[in-house]
Amino acid sequence: MKKLFLLFCFICFSFNSSLANEVKNLSADEALKILKEGNLRFQNMKEKHPDQTKERRKELQNMQHPFAVVITCSDSRVPPSLIFDQGLGDIFEIRNAGNVLDNHVIGSVEYAVVHLGVKLVIVMGHENCGAVTATLNDVHESKFISSLINSIEPALKMYDENSNEDKLTSTVKNNALYVANNLIKSDKILNDYIKNKGLKILPAYYHLDSGKVEFLK
Template sequence: MTAKEALKLLKEGNKRYVKGDLKHPHTDPERRHEIADAQHPFAVILSCADSRVVPELLFDQGLGDLFVIRVAGNVAKDKVFGSIEYAVKYLNSKLIVVLGHENCGAVNASLGDADPGGHIGSIIEKIKPAVYMARRMKGDLLTNAIKVNAQIVGEELKETKPILSDAVKTAGVEVVSAYYKLSNGEVEFLS
């Protein structure tokens, strides 16, 4: 499956989700048996760990369809890069979606200067460049920071050497950023 075909499936699934006309594909015992020995997810989704953001649901997909990595603020560091590289190199996934979402708590926490303590600070430090850029934009600061953060992470993924950057240049892998609206269920693709 090409990246464009994968993106079309995600968009169609999200339309069903928004309408409440879900198919819940690939959730039956036959599908479990079919994928027991191998997986071939058509897309990788890097989303926030927020409990309200469940990619399999909001894209109306089932078992084995998506390779999902969830981390607060949908930020990427070595372990996330490695997980995505694995999906691209060994599972042949052609589409990577970085999914930010409305009212993201991690991004909201990054708007201030307070030290949150613990390891939360490492997440906030990854988001801060998006906040700085969003401060120069018109519109809602939080919404802009969430969207810019997803785009920055998407660009980082495209440039991650050697596996992801090579796959984008030569193997038809595409990276897109998106923004999930909790209020209506719609996913807006940003790039």
Template structure:
């Protein structure tokens, strides 16, 4: 019996050890495959400075305005290139409005833009986390917070409308921005759109991870305002 127990324990240890080696080998294989993917498809963002990334983004918007679209990075080959690894050259926090699709208005393709879309382009904790992931782990050198003309979320906040369900949550997130422009002359909604972009950028600057990237010169954060009538994106300072 003693001999039997020792033999069983020996086999058990052998199986456990083999299983551990299998996990290690599997993990190693995964890391090798990731390295191969990175080597085969080097990050394009590594050659783009934040300013160059912004220029590339705005050149795409000009093509959209002029109706000279190139539809880059939308081929079957591009699908294969980004299937295992992604390196978006821009991250955009924009409104979830159906009229403001970032890839279209900037004439970009698959894997070019890391989209974070939420009504009112507000920087919630979840949105900030998503942005930190794109900037720190994926190496995106440009972050744009993009509001748009006649934004419904800003309009609701300006009019102090009573809204059902969780719709009111993003309205509450915009109200602090409106306090800064409550006495400003002009259209209240338009003033609110610009102020909201600036306010959300202020919130993003409170992220330690993003601030470190900005201070090191690896990231630039800008504001944008999309014109629904013309398709033009203007930079907000």
């Protein structure tokens, strides 16, 4: 009986290890391909809803190996795992209003990259973002809202009057670009992972109506 139990443990461990390796070995490009395919399914209402079984919950009980980080807005219309048609343990989500950067966000990305082996980070703004709209309207109703607005203001200053896009859309996109660039600049460890270990950080924009994620680089 004891031998049988040990064999069972060995099989479980091997299975979990192979799953972990399989995901850990995903390059940034492979991870991006999975996200793009999932988003296409979402746009066309042909979702597979992967990794949402009881077995998946069991697999993840003592470990996680997500293959992508998505930094995005807290907006209820922008849930990354639904938009990319992924499931439990697939996407490491970091969210706040306006997808702004602070030490907590940087630390969270660093954890996912260094300790969970993620090679792809997406910074995703979205259509009609309330936090960016508040920045355009210069809303400073409390020190906490001001903190968000102040973080988005640099993107507002990037607006080009000759742009074909309206100021809100342009600022949301510039904010995603600004956050992606600053994430790279702010963290030496992430910088090293980009130069030497295949990490990619990409800005993106989510269209609320079509469900499409537009990659900005």
